[in-house]
Each structure stands twice: as C-alpha cells, then as structure tokens.
Amino acid sequence: MKPAETNTERLWTRSRRAAYAEITDIAMGLFLSRGFEATTIDDIARASGISRRSFFRYFGTKEDIVLDDLVREGEEARHALEERPDSEPPWTALRNVVLSVSGPPEDGDRMLKVSKMMYETPSLRSRCIEKHLRWQDQLVPEVRRRLADGRTGDQWLDVRARSLVACAIACLDAAGEAWVRADGGVPLAELLESAFAAVGDTREP
Structure with a gap:
C-alpha cells in the first residue's frame, strides 16, 4: 500500500x-x-x-449509543483475564478482572445518571443483558483453560466455565443495581467485593 x-x-x-x-x-x-x-x-x-x-x-440502534462501551470493556476483560497469574483460581481471577474494568469512574455523577437510565429503561436493560452474554463468549475460553489445568476427560468443563462467568457477570449486575439504589452513596468496588464474596463463600472450585 x-x-x-x-x-x-x-x-x-x-x-x-x-x-x-x-x-x-x-x-x-x-x-x-x-x-x-x-x-x-x-x-x-x-x-x-x-x-x-x-x-x-x-x-x-439508539441503545447502542449508551451501551457500545460494554463491547470494548468485554475485550478489555478478556485481555485482563489472560494476563492474570495462573496461580489464581478461576473465581479469584474473574473477581480481580471485574474489579479492574469497573474501577472508579472519572465522572461519577454522570455514570450514576447513565446507570439509573439504564436500569430504569426496559430496552436498555435488555440490550445490556444481551451484551453481557457476549462477555461470556469472550471470557469462557480462558476460564475453561484454567479449570482444565492440564487435565483431560472432564465432560462438564464447558458448563463449569460458563457457570463461573455467568456468576461473575451476575455479581457485576447486582452490584451496579445496588449502587444505583444507594444513589452512589456506597462505593461500587465495595459492592462488587461483597457480591463476589457471597458467591465465593460457597463455590470456589
């Protein structure tokens, strides 16, 4: 050229x-x-x-204006997960990745207004869930690799990996909704830590 x-x-x-x-x-x-x-x-x-x-x-669509950043964040999360130490259990690695891509916003007031709009608008809520499902496809291969850890013959490996990623995304969503309900009065990172700890207490592989 x-x-x-x-x-x-x-x-x-x-x-x-x-x-x-x-x-x-x-x-x-x-x-x-x-x-x-x-x-x-x-x-x-x-x-x-x-x-x-x-x-x-x-x-x-009009919804893409609000939510297109989720696609970029999914790619960032995939790269971040691949860079986590292999010594970290899959759930711990997912927790650290979600915390890193959901760090403190530069403009917290604007993010709060946008988040309220998203949770209160059915079409935006639906599209957000759809884009988070794309996160699963992006994150599952690395989680599957970590779960396998050199072992073969695990017929449930894929469902285990997808379950872990789905739980991580659900934690992110629950923490975000709680942050909106609290009108931003509780740090999002604190809510994320609480959500991940609640699941991790019962299911670390």
Missing part, C-alpha cells in the same frame, strides 16, 4: 472516530436532559447536524 493511501486511511479513521465521539456526546446530553425514550433518532441526527441515514452508519 502506498504511503499516501495509508495516510488517507488514517485520516478517515480519525475523522470517523471524532464524528462517533461527537454524536455520542450530543446524544447522551439529550438522553440525560430529556429522557432516553423521549429522545428520538431524528432528534439526535438533527442536533448532530447529520441525516438519519448517516446516523445508522455509526450506530445500529
């Missing part, structure tokens, strides 16, 4: 990312001021200075 073509491609990528970030910021402002369900795609397109057709070049 010629250098000029490479530079053009990089410029196009940067422009697309900038436009994506700008539309996201505008849309989130509308959601938080008007309400998610009261804000239409046409409202977002008009406020962003783009057409409705252009909107769908960046987002598949």
Whole structure:
C-alpha cells in the first residue's frame, strides 16, 4: 500500500472516530436532559447536524449509543483475564478482572445518571443483558483453560466455565443495581467485593 493511501486511511479513521465521539456526546446530553425514550433518532441526527441515514452508519440502534462501551470493556476483560497469574483460581481471577474494568469512574455523577437510565429503561436493560452474554463468549475460553489445568476427560468443563462467568457477570449486575439504589452513596468496588464474596463463600472450585 502506498504511503499516501495509508495516510488517507488514517485520516478517515480519525475523522470517523471524532464524528462517533461527537454524536455520542450530543446524544447522551439529550438522553440525560430529556429522557432516553423521549429522545428520538431524528432528534439526535438533527442536533448532530447529520441525516438519519448517516446516523445508522455509526450506530445500529439508539441503545447502542449508551451501551457500545460494554463491547470494548468485554475485550478489555478478556485481555485482563489472560494476563492474570495462573496461580489464581478461576473465581479469584474473574473477581480481580471485574474489579479492574469497573474501577472508579472519572465522572461519577454522570455514570450514576447513565446507570439509573439504564436500569430504569426496559430496552436498555435488555440490550445490556444481551451484551453481557457476549462477555461470556469472550471470557469462557480462558476460564475453561484454567479449570482444565492440564487435565483431560472432564465432560462438564464447558458448563463449569460458563457457570463461573455467568456468576461473575451476575455479581457485576447486582452490584451496579445496588449502587444505583444507594444513589452512589456506597462505593461500587465495595459492592462488587461483597457480591463476589457471597458467591465465593460457597463455590470456589
């Protein structure tokens, strides 16, 4: 590929990312001021200075604007899990990973408002669960490897791995919902530790 073509491609990528970030910021402002369900795609397109057709070049649905970060966080969690020491039991490794990707937010007030909107909006709640299911597919292979630990012939290895990951995601969801109910008055990390400890007390493999 010629250098000029490479530079053009990089410029196009940067422009697309900038436009994506700008539309996201505008849309989130509308959601938080008007309400998610009261804000239409046409409202977002008009406020962003783009057409409705252009909107769908960046987002598949209105819900994706709020939840697309979950996909990125799933990839981060997968990489983080692969980097945890092999000496850590699977449940401990999952706990440490969830704590790392759910660290203190830069803007706690905004995150609290967004989280409230998510838990109170059925369509967002449903999409969040759907994206968390994708986390399972991303995390299960590494958990399966850790559970196997060189052993062969475990016919229940896959279901054990999926159960562990599902429990970890459920802990994350329960802690997030409790954080919202407490209006952010209790640190999210503290709630996560409590949720993981409750499960870990009865099921460390």
